[in-house]
Amino acid sequence: MTHRLPLRVYYEDTDLAGIVYYANYLKFIERGRSEWVREMGVDQAAMKRDEGVVFAVRRVEADYHKPAHYDDQLEVTTLVETVTGARLVVRQTVERGDEVLFTALVTIVAIAETGAPARLPAAFRRNLH
Template sequence: MTYRFKLRVYYEDTDLAGIVYYANYLRFIERARSEWVRSLGVDQVALKADAGMVFAVRRIEADYLAPAKFDDEVEVVTSVESVTGVRLVLKQDVTRAGQVLFSSIVTLVALNEQGAPARLPANFRRNLH
């Protein structure tokens, strides 16, 4: 399963040299993950309200390979690497015209209201295959 999310690099995303500030790649992949989860039919607001559960990033590995620049159209490509009852590992790349600019491996967990790890919702896990 691969999910693609397009976005435009705005001036606010860049540094004085006109290239994307490194931390903004994390914002880009977060937006893509939120839209990906929504596309799977999961309402994160309802999940928190009804089940007291939220998703959290536990770990991220990031490689900055080439710069994105002001006004570039980039695409975040998200794919599932692995899933268990409590953990989801995603590969998320930011690309421009097929060239990988930023590559990451993101480990997500579900947390309950007390902030302790919880099982990923079964309907969510089923939609990943």
């Protein structure tokens, strides 16, 4: 399952040189994951309310390949690498046309509201296949 999110670089995303500020790539991939989960039909607010489970990023391995600039049209791609009972690893890329600008391997875990580890909800795991 691959999800794609188009987005445009706005002035607020850039530094004085008009280049995307490095931390904003993390925001871009977060938006990609959020829209991916939403398109799967998962309501994260309801999941928290009804099951007491939320997602948290445990680890990000990121590589910056080329800079994005003001007004670029980008695409964030999200692809599932592995799934276990309580952990999900996704590969995400930010591209401009055929150019890969940024790649990340993101480990996401399920946690209870107390912060203790929890299992990924069964309905969520079913949506991954």
